Amino acid sequence: MSTRDLIMMAVRNLWKRKLRTFLTILGVVIGTTSIVVMISIGIGMNESFKKQVEEWGSLQVIDVYGNNGDMFISSDSDQNKGKPKKNVALDGAAIEKFRQMEYVEAVSPIVRESMMLVCGKYVSDASFIGLDPGAMEALGYKVEEGRTLTAEDQEGIVIGRSVVSGFYNPKLSWQMQMQAEPPEINVMEDKILLTYDWSYGTQYADKSIKAIKTPVLGIMPEGGGNGYSVVMPLKQMEKIQKEKEAWRKKQGGYSSSGNQKKKGEYQQVAVKVNDLNKVQEVQQQIKDMGFQASSLTDQLETMKETTKMLRIVLGAIGAVSLIVAAIGITNTMVMAIYERTREIGIMKVIGASLRDIKLLFLTEAAFIGFAGGVLGIVTSFLMSLLVNLVATKQASEMTSSIPIWLYLSAVAFATIIGVLSGYLPAKRAMKLSALTAIKTE
Template sequence: MNNLDIFHMAVKNLWRRKTRTFLTVLGVVIGTSSIIVMLSLGIAMDQSFKEQLSQMGSLNIIEVNNYGYYVESGSGGSNGKQVKLDDDAVSKFKKIPGVEAVMAAKSAYLKVASGKMVAGVPVYGIDPSVMEAFDFKVEEGRLLLPTDKDTLVFGKQTTRRFRNPRLRNENFNPWDGNAPQVELISSKLLLTTDMEYGERQDSRVQQDSNYKPPKPHNVKGVGILAESNSEKDYGVYMNITALERLLEEDRRVNPQRTSRGEDRDADKYERIDVKVRDIQQVEAIQEKIKTMGFQAYSLTDMLKSMKETSKKLQMLLGGIGAVSLFVAAIGITNTMIMSIYERTREIGVMKVLGANLRDIRKLFLLEAAMIGFFGGVLGMVLSYGISLILNKVGAGFLGRGMGGSNSVSVIPWTLAAAAVVFAMLVGILSGYSPARRAMKLSAIDAIKTE
């Protein structure tokens, strides 16, 4: 017999016992859909973790800090070398293979004034040339340029922090939706380290007799960042050289006032961010930076822990679904064995007529595979239906879904395809033993069977 004849016989035999075939296929449908739906819940949770972390910042960025010293290799452990966040560190990080960009940052809490409106904001000095590499995007205006000096780019939420201190509003809340709107790009702005600038005179604290309020610096706003749901929304950015110059000028006015920047042995930068080209390299590069003596942190640390939790949950849910498919496999085996008993005489006639033993085995394996395949396909379709219901109904009960995601269930096409193939393999394995039994039947005994 050729393969086409075997296929036609398999279809005919399954169709001849429609009820039993339907019930067996139904078992595979339930088992396959159970596995797919259970795993889809774990995948949705995994995606939810990534969405939450991406809102906190980029998964490709490593934050480098400095909390001590390390012992250089070859020193025998006797000499420790203090590491610093300086230009030398920036140069070392840039040379690490896989690093896309490095951004050193220095910060100061300053006061920005626009007419009578003032706001205390964190001002970050950075290198303007790497802003695009670190995903700074503007909603209005432009980003900083390397040639900019006294220019500022504002985070989206900083506009809410402005208030008029001369108005008696003791219950000022910048997040109540009634905060005054300030035009930061076209207005004349002042920047100062004097946190009492613009406040009502009676609110000024008692100052040192030698203290002289520094002269405010004229600056201009050139851009407002698009909302990113990260710390970028709450900061103000300027060229790091301009910030250092401004702070140095204010220190000269009051040299007796100590400042972190006056410590010669202190780090030049407060933080250095390292952007990695490929997210798969983040962990390796982070470890390399740690071996240099720095403290390095990235969101992948948290993601790794979340993935381990998600993996355990997926294994548990997948195991629950696999029980249903195991029961279906038993049903396939039972169906094929019953088919052999009912078709014993037919098998004997096939052998007498010269049918190859491999063709007989192939016939029964094909029937089992078809049960698994059609059950898998129908189970896949059912899974997408259940997933749709879960996402529409379940999300309403759970707010925004599991872990903050918009989806309670996510079924990638790879999972659906793998489930169909797996169901077909289960069918083949379940039919293997009955197929061998059919091969071993004696032709004479089979023909005599009533």
């Protein structure tokens, strides 16, 4: 019996019992829809977590910190637990080692300083970040206006949008500032200065501190940590820090810079990995070198872990629905054998092989599974839209996302479930005696 004959006969047999076939397919549709929607909610939650964490910075950037000899837990052996780690310098040699590591795209020291931006009579507080200008874009800093720093830039700053909107008149009281109209400042065109004198613009300002003129090259978007930051070339930052320390010494004060422990050593280094899936691997290698390392993928994995049980429960609910549908297919095929016993006997008498009879019932079962899977993914798509609509109105993290592979897997899985459900009935049909089957009315 040809494949075409098998398919035509299977469709004809199912069509003769339309209501039963419809109800069985409906069970598969419900089961497929349940498992696809439940899995899609888990996928949607993970994607939502990823977007949320990406607002804080790049998932592919590892923050590396020097080790100060504190107690640590070794990843290699429990025997090392609680032993002090030998100090390791986060210096130029360490940075070069990071650059030579596999999957590492960019490396840059990170130096931080709190200063103020000045535009006319207005000032804005900001957290300044000094880094290798050529690595700025690779480290995940984005601009919505202007451009990022490049390797050729010796000076210049890129300002976060929240810093731009935070300018105020330091001569006014807090209440007066709240009532005053926001200043109209165009940082890309207006003259912008920066200063480490927090009394700038007031009667307590230190006249010996000169505000530094610097060009504004770009503006970073609002939101996330970068919206409140100002990025500048590392050399420019180090120059300002030297001036600040020299000023403090003249004032008889102490050194306030904690960004560099010793000359040539850094408090923090950023390492960009070119493959998101390799971040944890590179991070562990850096830890094995004796450094402290962390990345946003740690927070992402923690968030996923907190909802792991919920995703398991959702998947289990969908699986139960599909198991019920499989039982329905088995029941339908068993009933078909009882109703078509005489037909099976005739097929055997006229020369149909046991393989043909087996394939006929498996084809009918596979068709039920396939049809239910196709209709199930259509229903899943509509249900996913409904879930996302409700989630949007309620500002919920429980969104639904169905990738193409899930659609294809659902149809394939439903078809396989159909075949497996029809296997025992098909085997039963093969064992029927031809003469006994023909005599059955």
